Structure formats: structure tokens, C-alpha cells
Amino acid sequence: SASLAAKEQGLKYITIEQEESLGGAIFKYPRNKVAMTQPVHLPIVGLVEMYDISKEELIGFWLRIMQEQVIPVRFNERMETISKTEHGYAVKTSKSTYETSNILLAIGRQGTPRKLNVPGEDQAKVIYRLIDPEQFRGNHVLVxxxxxxxxxxxxxxxxxxxxxxxxxxxxxxxxxxxxKNREKLEVAITNQKLRVELQSNVKEILPESVKLELATKEIIEIPNESVIICAGGVLPTPMLKEIGVMVETHYGTKPAAVR
Structure with missing residues (x-):
């Protein structure tokens, strides 16, 4: 949307995207997951009315718009630092440095995947998003x-x-x-489809197993072929504060204890 607005206003611009495709958080959804959307007005394009639509259809729509409007998006390029210059800013990325007079940060809330920082986390079997559930058929999986x-x-x-x-x-x-997720989880637990360990922590990820510390402080080792870490994201807060962006954290009330 911001890129379309820049083109509509006749600005000279480029868009930096750290992922390999458009979509942000939706790009990281599992295959065929339904994305809940609502009508939105896009610059140049006009009113777009979509409601329940699959991840692939929505991303396909965005990519078509990008191609039709010739939006200059630099994929697989991560912003690293922003520094003040005499005439504006210098934006250093993983591939280049850009001089600009204005910057629009549209980084969302997800940020970089949060890591556990435990031994063995650097193994190939550890991932931070689920794309295709079928690839884990017959596997011991820790989420x-x-x-x-x-x-x-x-x-x-x-x-x-x-x-x-x-x-x-x-x-x-x-x-x-x-x-809905709470209901499905209760059904899965009742039907013994999955095991839930609350108040537990991963202590070590081994090639063929994982060590977990349980609520009782007992450390167990379970067979494992894949680990999926869904622990949220880490925003570049230090960098944002360094360039003068104020970051505030607000905490809500503690939710009721529900299994």
C-alpha cells in the first residue's frame, strides 16, 4: 500500500523486503490457511473487497499488483542500520547502502523470529514457522x-x-x-492426538531427541525429528530508539488461568 501511494504521488522510491515474497506475517502462514481480510482501498488500484481467502490466493493477488504496477521491491534484503547524514539518511541493508531523504518503516509487529538460545538450536531440523504439515507425517515433532x-x-x-x-x-x-483453537486443542488432548507440557522449557536439542525441563523440574528426553519454535518475534527496538523512534510497551491484565 505504501509503495503504491509513493508511485501515485510520483515519488522516487524503492521497497526493501527481508523475505523472499510479499505478505509479511501471512507469507509465514501454513499452506492453504485461510486469511481473514476486510475491504480496503489501495492507492491506484482502488477498492479491494476480500473476506475469507487462502494464503496463496491473497499473496498471488499482491504479486500481480506488484508486477502490473512495476513496484521496485528488493526481496531477500534485510535492513540493518539507519544513520543520519548531511542530506538525510543512509540505510544500510544486507546487500547495499541507500541514501534517502525520507524513510517509511512498515515492519509490522512480528520482527525477527525469537530464538530459545539453547544448545542445538542451530540444527537444520529446527524451524520457526510451519509451511506444510504433511512433511511431518510419521515424525516425532516438538512445537x-x-x-x-x-x-x-x-x-x-x-x-x-x-x-x-x-x-x-x-x-x-x-x-x-x-x-476455536482452544476447543480444537481440548479435543486433540482428549483424543490423545498430542501431548501438552505446560510450565516446561527446552533445555537442549539433540540430533535425535530433545531434553525438556517439566513443571516439576524433572528433565526428560523425548525422541525428536523436528522442532518448530513459535515464540513470537523480536522487534529491532535498540535500532529504532537510536534513530529517535519512541517505543512503548503496554501490558494488559493477566488472563484467567485456563488449561
Whole structure:
């Protein structure tokens, strides 16, 4: 939207995107997941009315707009630093440095995937988003996190033939998930489709297993072939503060303890 607005105003601009495609958080959705949207007015394009649409259809729409309007997007290029210059700013990325008089940050809330910083996390079997649940068919899988993305990943993988799923969450309850996900989780637990370990922490990721510290402080080792970490993202807060962007954190009330 910002790129279309820049083109509409006749500005000289480029768009930097750290991922390999458009979509932001939606690009990281599992395959065929339905994205909930609402009507929106896009510069140049006009009113776009979409409601329940698959991830692939929505991203396909955005890519068509980008191609039709010849939007200059630099994919797989991560912004690293912004520094003040005599005539504006210098934006250093993973591939180049750009001189500009104005910058629009449209980085969303997800940021860089949050890591656990535990031994073995650098292995190829550790990923930070679920793309295709079917690839975990017949696998021992550990999902880490307590939000909707973690719940949805654990449930969809548990539905695959032969998969054995453990969901590890460091808190005592799932307090921020959608009602539908809570219901599906309860059904999966009741049907013994997946195992949930609340107040647990990953201690070490080994080539063929994972060590978990349980609520009782007991450390167990379970078979494992894949680890999916859904622990949210880390915003570049230090960099933002360095360039004068004020960042405030607001905390809500503590949710009721629900299993």
C-alpha cells in the first residue's frame, strides 16, 4: 500500500523486503490457511473487497499488483542500520547502502523470529514457522509456544498419519488463544492426538531427541525429528530508539488461568 501511494504521488522510491515474497506475517502462514481480510482501498488500484481467502490466493493477488504496477521491491534484503547524514539518511541493508531523504518503516509487529538460545538450536531440523504439515507425517515433532500459531501448528501436525506431537509452553495456561483453537486443542488432548507440557522449557536439542525441563523440574528426553519454535518475534527496538523512534510497551491484565 505504501509503495503504491509513493508511485501515485510520483515519488522516487524503492521497497526493501527481508523475505523472499510479499505478505509479511501471512507469507509465514501454513499452506492453504485461510486469511481473514476486510475491504480496503489501495492507492491506484482502488477498492479491494476480500473476506475469507487462502494464503496463496491473497499473496498471488499482491504479486500481480506488484508486477502490473512495476513496484521496485528488493526481496531477500534485510535492513540493518539507519544513520543520519548531511542530506538525510543512509540505510544500510544486507546487500547495499541507500541514501534517502525520507524513510517509511512498515515492519509490522512480528520482527525477527525469537530464538530459545539453547544448545542445538542451530540444527537444520529446527524451524520457526510451519509451511506444510504433511512433511511431518510419521515424525516425532516438538512445537514450542503458547500463541495461536503454536496451537495451530501442533494441531495440524497431530492430524497427520503417524505423527507424535508434543506442545511445550513455559507458562501455566494458554491465555491468549482464539476460542476455536482452544476447543480444537481440548479435543486433540482428549483424543490423545498430542501431548501438552505446560510450565516446561527446552533445555537442549539433540540430533535425535530433545531434553525438556517439566513443571516439576524433572528433565526428560523425548525422541525428536523436528522442532518448530513459535515464540513470537523480536522487534529491532535498540535500532529504532537510536534513530529517535519512541517505543512503548503496554501490558494488559493477566488472563484467567485456563488449561
Amino acid at each position: 514450542v509456544g503458547g500463541g495461536d500459531s503454536a496451537i495451530e501448528a501442533a494441531i495440524t501436525i497431530s492430524e497427520q498419519i503417524g505423527s507424535i506431537v508434543t506442545l511445550s509452553y513455559r507458562s501455566e495456561a494458554f491465555g491468549r488463544i482464539k476460542p
